Amino acid sequence: MTQLTDERPAPTVTTSTVRPAPRWPDASFGPTDTKRGWIVTLVVTAIAAISRFVMLNYPTDAGTPVFDEKHYAPQAWQVVTGGGVEDNPGYGLVVHPPLAKQLMAIGEAMFGYDGWGWRFASAVAGTVLVLLVVRITRRLTRSTMIGAIAGLLLIADGLTFVSSRIGMLDIFTALFVTAAFGCLIVDRDDVRLRMARVAVEGRIALTPFGPRHGVRWWRFGAGVCLGLACGTKWSGLYFVAFFGVLCIAFDIAARRAYRVERPWVGALRRDLLPALWALLVVPVLVYLATYGPWFASETGVERHAVGSKIGTGGAFGFIPDALRSLWYYSSGVLEFHEGLTNSAGNHHPWESKPWTWPMGLRPMLYYYADGPDVSGCGGSECVKAVMLIGTPALWWVAVPVLGWALWCTVVRRDWRFAAVLVGYAAALVPWFFSLDRQMYYFYAVAMAPFYVMLVAMALGQVIGKARAGKERRSTGLLAVCLYLGVVIANFAWLYPILTALPISNHLWHQQLWLPSWR
Known part of the structure; x- marks a missing residue:
């Protein structure tokens, strides 16, 4: 292979037009059919x-x-x-x-x-x-x-x-936790659509924490479904915990995708309390309603x-x-x-x-x-x-x-x-x-x-x-x-x-x- 030397003419550089990547994620969600x-x-x-x-x-x-x-x-x-x-x-x-x-x-x-x-x-x-x-x-x-x-x-x-x-009972648990999951997926798309509108309007950088999202009815629906799952079997509580983490992860990812300056802090300040309301308080209220x-x-x-x-009295009398x-x-x-438990002698064939x-x-x-x-x-x-x-x-x-x-x-x-x-x-x-x-x-x-x-x-x-x-x-x-x-x-x-x-x-x-x- 021929080595390059200082005496060798510099190679000709062919220029081409470089198109920048899209500034924002694609805001179209789901099939169109x-x-x-x-x-x-x-x-x-x-x-x-x-x-x-x-x-x-x-x-x-x-x-x-x-x-x-x-x-x-x-x-x-x-x-x-x-x-x-x-x-x-x-x-x-x-x-x-x-x-x-x-x-x-x-x-x-x-x-x-x-x-x-x-x-x-x-x-x-x-x-x-x-x-x-x-x-x-x-x-x-x-x-x-x-x-x-x-x-x-x-x-x-x-x-x-x-x-x-x-x-x-278990088919009902499966139904309600799946419905809750579906609500969170739709909520994710809905939040990103709202972020896209804010980005088009040039309001993303107005605050380092990103925009507020207002009422998120799909996340509220997820909370209702999780409450129904807990009202069926207590194992629904596992989904409350796991889906709560998933919801916050979606919120952080959405703010990062739209280049919010401080996405983690923004999600904690803007989204955490509403998420706790929707995915913790609402399920408790629905559970009690059952x-x-x-x-x-x-x-x-x-x-x-x-x-x-x-x-009737005591520390919890109120x-x-x-x-x-x-x-x-x-x-x-x-x-x-x-x-x-098995250790207590409970066994089933x-x-x-x-x-x-x-x-x-x-x-x-x-x-x-x-x-x-x-x-x-x-x-x-x-x-x-x-x-x-x-x-x-x-x-x-x-x-x-x-x-x-x-x-x-x-x-x-x-x-x-x-x-x-x-x-x-x-x-x-x-x-x-x-x-x-x-x-x-x-x-x-x-x-x-x-x-x-x-x-x-x-x-x-x-x-x-x-x-x-x-x-x-x-x-x-x-x-x-x-x-x-x-x-x-x-x-x-x-x-x-x-x-x-x-x-x-x-x-x-x-x-x-x-x-x-x-």
């Missing part, structure tokens, strides 16, 4: 409704609820017949907040005390959950197609499918604990008696849950721990019947079962999907994967801090919407961006369609043991793929 987006959403939601409502009243235990429906269906019926208040004579207290039972009571008031009645609200919640996942994923990816893929994956997920067809019938009652469990079980009674009642519920949930390695048997009274399979030995199983073709790819999501978050700085991972982590990580407690796979229902979003976004990257070559996108689309086909086929294979259709004993054992499924 609004009409097509809603048509696709409603079609996918209709498919979800059909799958959730067909044979909804089957099976029952001789006309009575199955598994833990035996707790919640009678409590919901007490809401119908007892002035909106439920109790639990078997345990002496009600171990979860009232909202899910109140929603189940609507179905029982409409259809009576039967399978349709105590499962109707669950099926509605499972159907609406699919709609939310389609719309949230569509907004995250700016693609109607990827949103539809997410909806189809959720439809074919055995975990949410069974949870949508049984009168238990106890409205209990406050109004005279016979609710521990309604008048003040004066009978606890004193607090209204009704709230002190609710606190006493809740402390009893907490004591009950704290006593459900279908118990599972959180490290098994991401791949659904330890499902749960909700219903089982065999013997001479079971027929309809075309043979002499028939089995009917309902097992809570996450579709393996979907859940068994959790390790690469989560690995890819972490890569996109840490290396690519993709906020979309980061945001969904926050929701996924809120549903999973806190349970690792109480491993001695009894736990079950149905706790993972709240993970499912966020996991499906991660899978759909990863599949969207397999398809490729719009500017990718036609051959590249066609190949990616083919691969994604094949994978969707495998998931749906796997779901169809499991369908008999998700719905208690009669099958032969031989086929029943063929359905149990892993030793941990037995």
Whole structure:
């Protein structure tokens, strides 16, 4: 290679026009095919409704609820017949907040005390959950197609499918936390749109802290949804904490993106207190509102604990008696849950721990019947079962999907994967801090919407961006369609043991793929 010397003429420099990068981020959010987006959403939601409502009243235990429906269906019926208040004579207290039972009571008031009645609200919640996942994923990816893929994956997920067809609580928790997440995503876009308007008007630099945003109704909506989640199960508190951090992170990122001089201080000064109001105070108020019938009652469990079980004075005597009674009642519920530990001798044959949930390695048997009274399979030995199983073709790819999501978050700085991972982590990580407690796979229902979003976004990257070559996108689309086909086929294979259709004993054992499924 020839070396340059001082005597060598200087090289000729070719000048070109350098275009500066845009000063502000793109202020356009979401796909523009609004009409097509809603048509696709409603079609996918209709498919979800059909799958959730067909044979909804089957099976029952001789006309009575199955598994833990035996707790919640009678409590919901007490809401119908007892002035909106439920109790639990078997345990002496009600171990979860009232909202899910109140929603189940609507179905029982409409259809009576039967399978349709105590499962109707669950099926509605499972159907609406699919709609939310389609719309949230569509907004995250700016693609109607990827949103539809997410909806189809959720439809074919055995975990949410069974949870949508049984009168238990977790499908409602999943619905409300997903709705809260969706509100925060819309709020993020709305804040950036407001920042873009301020930037165009030249007001960004008027203060080093950036502009105030005024009333943020979507964040308020997130607070309402989180309050409803806590009014269903106390595990909603985990999402309050995780989503609160996510909201502040969104605010800091928005101020940084629009070159606010002091974005961190600006977010703390301008956004922190409103965020605490929307995501802490509002959920508390909504949670208390779910106890409205209990406050109004005279016979609710521990309604008048003040004066009978606890004193009327003391350091907390200034607090209204009704709230002190609710606190006493809740402390009893907490004591009950704290006593459900393995070390205290509480064991269940279908118990599972959180490290098994991401791949659904330890499902749960909700219903089982065999013997001479079971027929309809075309043979002499028939089995009917309902097992809570996450579709393996979907859940068994959790390790690469989560690995890819972490890569996109840490290396690519993709906020979309980061945001969904926050929701996924809120549903999973806190349970690792109480491993001695009894736990079950149905706790993972709240993970499912966020996991499906991660899978759909990863599949969207397999398809490729719009500017990718036609051959590249066609190949990616083919691969994604094949994978969707495998998931749906796997779901169809499991369908008999998700719905208690009669099958032969031989086929029943063929359905149990892993030793941990037995």
